[in-house]
Amino acid sequence: MTTPSALRAIDAPQPLDTLWQAPTIVWVVLAGECLAVVLALAPGASGSRLIYFGLASLVIQWVSLLSLGLLFALRRWLSNLRPQQLAWVALVLLLLNTWLVTGMAWWVFGPDWALARDGWPALILQLTGIVLSVGLLGLAAFENAWRGRLHAVRAKQSELLALQARIRPHFLFNTLNTGAALVHRRPEEVERLLLDLADLFRAALAGPxxxxxxxxxxxxxxxxxxxxxxxxxxxxxxxxxxxxxxxxxxxxxxxxxxxxxxxxxxxxxxxxxxxxxxxxxxxxxxxxxxxxxxxxxxxxxxxxxxxxxxxxxxxxxxxxxxxxxxxxxxxxxxxxxxxxxxxx
Structure with missing residues (x-):
C-alpha cells in the first residue's frame, strides 16, 4: 500500500525552526558568556578582568542575539536554502554584526574604551579572528550534527513504513469480512461500509x-x-x-x-x-x-x-x-x- 509519496514519511527537519526555540536561545547566551569568560581570563588582559568580562559579554550578546534576530526576520527568504548554505549565511551575518556592533561601540565610547586598549583596528582584527575561528568550528559541528539528524530521520522513515505496512492489512481483512457478513443480512449497510473504507484508504494512499x-x-x-x-x-x-x-x-x-x-x-x-x-x-x-x-x-x-x-x-x-x-x-x-x- 505504499506509494512514492510514502518515501516522505517524515518531512525533513528545518534547521531554522530550532533557532527560535527557548533552549537554543539559552544555549547561545550561555556560550556567549563562556566566550566572554575565556577572553577575560586570557593572558595579557590588563585592568580589571571583571570590567573586561562585562564589556566582552555585552559585545558578544549583542552580536549573537542580533544575528538570531536577523535570521528570524529573513526566514522566508532563507527557508529555500540548503542547510549548508544557511550555515554560511549565518556565519556571514555573524561577521557583519560583529563589525556593526564594534562600530557602534566606537561611535558611543570613543577611543578610550577598555576593550580597545590596543586601538580600534587591532580590536576589529581580534574580533574578526575570534568570529571566524568560532564560526568555522561551529560550521564543522553543525555539519556533523545535521548529518546525524538526517540519518535519524531516515531511520524513523524506514521504521514507520514497516509499521504502517503491518497495520493496514489487518484492518482491511477485518473490514472485508464484515462486508461479506453484511451482504446477505443487511445489504443496505454495505454501501456505507464501502464508502467509509474508501475514505480511510484514500487517506492512507495519499501518503504521509x-x-x-x-x-x-x-x-x-x-x-x-x-x-x-x-x-x-x-x-x-x-x-x-x-x-x-x-x-x-x-x-x-x-x-x-x-x-x-x-x-x-x-x-x-x-x-x-x-x-x-x-x-x-x-x-x-x-x-x-x-x-x-x-x-x-x-x-x-x-x-x-x-x-x-x-x-x-x-x-x-x-x-x-x-x-x-x-x-x-x-x-x-x-x-x-x-x-x-x-x-x-
Missing part, C-alpha cells in the same frame, strides 16, 4: 502528510462506523468534543490506529463488548486527545505488538519536534491512550 485534528478525528469516526457494523450492540462510542476543535495539525492516520487498538485489545476481547470514549480537551498551550476503552475480560491488558501505538508516537514526536507525546496508562478497569499536541 499533516492534516487538521478535525480531519483526523473524522477518519477515526469513519473507522468506528465500520466497526459498529461489525460489533453491533457490543460497541458503544462516546464522543466528547468541544464545540470548535482547536486548529492544530497531526500526521494523517496517527490517532485512528489508537482507536483501532482500543477496539482490538478492548472490545474485541470482551464477549459482552463495551464502550470506547474519545475526548478532546485543551489548555493554554496543549491539546489533549484521550482514547479510553475497557480492559479485556479478566482485567489484564495485553497490547500485543503495539504497532499502532509505536507508529503514532514516532510520527507525532517527529511532527512536533519532541514536544508532543503519546502515552498509555491503566486506570482501574480501563486502558487510556493520551495524545498531547502543542499549540503553536
Amino acid at each position: 502528510r499533516d492534516i487538521s485534528l478535525e480531519d483526523e478525528l473524522a477518519l477515526a469516526r469513519r473507522y468506528l462506523e465500520i466497526e459498529s457494523l461489525r460489533f453491533g450492540d457490543r460497541l458503544t462510542v462516546d464522543w466528547k468534543l468541544p464545540r470548535q476543535l482547536p486548529a492544530v495539525t497531526v500526521p494523517a492516520l496517527s490517532i485512528q490506529p489508537l482507536v483501532e487498538n482500543a477496539i482490538r485489545h478492548g472490545i474485541e476481547r470482551r464477549p459482552e463488548g463495551g464502550d470506547v470514549e474519545i475526548a478532546v480537551t485543551t489548555t493554554a498551550d496543549t491539546v489533549i486527545v484521550r482514547i479510553t476503552n475497557p480492559l479485556p475480560s479478566g482485567g489484564e491488558n495485553r497490547p500485543g505488538h503495539q504497532v499502532g501505538l509505536n507508529a503514532s508516537q514516532v510520527r507525532i514526536e517527529a511532527l512536533t519536534g519532541g514536544r508532543g507525546s503519546v502515552l498509555t496508562q491503566q486506570e482501574g478497569k480501563r486502558f487510556i491512550a493520551t495524545v498531547r499536541l502543542p499549540v503553536g
Whole structure:
C-alpha cells in the first residue's frame, strides 16, 4: 500500500525552526558568556578582568542575539536554502554584526574604551579572528550534527513504513469480512461500509502528510462506523468534543490506529463488548486527545505488538519536534491512550 509519496514519511527537519526555540536561545547566551569568560581570563588582559568580562559579554550578546534576530526576520527568504548554505549565511551575518556592533561601540565610547586598549583596528582584527575561528568550528559541528539528524530521520522513515505496512492489512481483512457478513443480512449497510473504507484508504494512499485534528478525528469516526457494523450492540462510542476543535495539525492516520487498538485489545476481547470514549480537551498551550476503552475480560491488558501505538508516537514526536507525546496508562478497569499536541 505504499506509494512514492510514502518515501516522505517524515518531512525533513528545518534547521531554522530550532533557532527560535527557548533552549537554543539559552544555549547561545550561555556560550556567549563562556566566550566572554575565556577572553577575560586570557593572558595579557590588563585592568580589571571583571570590567573586561562585562564589556566582552555585552559585545558578544549583542552580536549573537542580533544575528538570531536577523535570521528570524529573513526566514522566508532563507527557508529555500540548503542547510549548508544557511550555515554560511549565518556565519556571514555573524561577521557583519560583529563589525556593526564594534562600530557602534566606537561611535558611543570613543577611543578610550577598555576593550580597545590596543586601538580600534587591532580590536576589529581580534574580533574578526575570534568570529571566524568560532564560526568555522561551529560550521564543522553543525555539519556533523545535521548529518546525524538526517540519518535519524531516515531511520524513523524506514521504521514507520514497516509499521504502517503491518497495520493496514489487518484492518482491511477485518473490514472485508464484515462486508461479506453484511451482504446477505443487511445489504443496505454495505454501501456505507464501502464508502467509509474508501475514505480511510484514500487517506492512507495519499501518503504521509499533516492534516487538521478535525480531519483526523473524522477518519477515526469513519473507522468506528465500520466497526459498529461489525460489533453491533457490543460497541458503544462516546464522543466528547468541544464545540470548535482547536486548529492544530497531526500526521494523517496517527490517532485512528489508537482507536483501532482500543477496539482490538478492548472490545474485541470482551464477549459482552463495551464502550470506547474519545475526548478532546485543551489548555493554554496543549491539546489533549484521550482514547479510553475497557480492559479485556479478566482485567489484564495485553497490547500485543503495539504497532499502532509505536507508529503514532514516532510520527507525532517527529511532527512536533519532541514536544508532543503519546502515552498509555491503566486506570482501574480501563486502558487510556493520551495524545498531547502543542499549540503553536
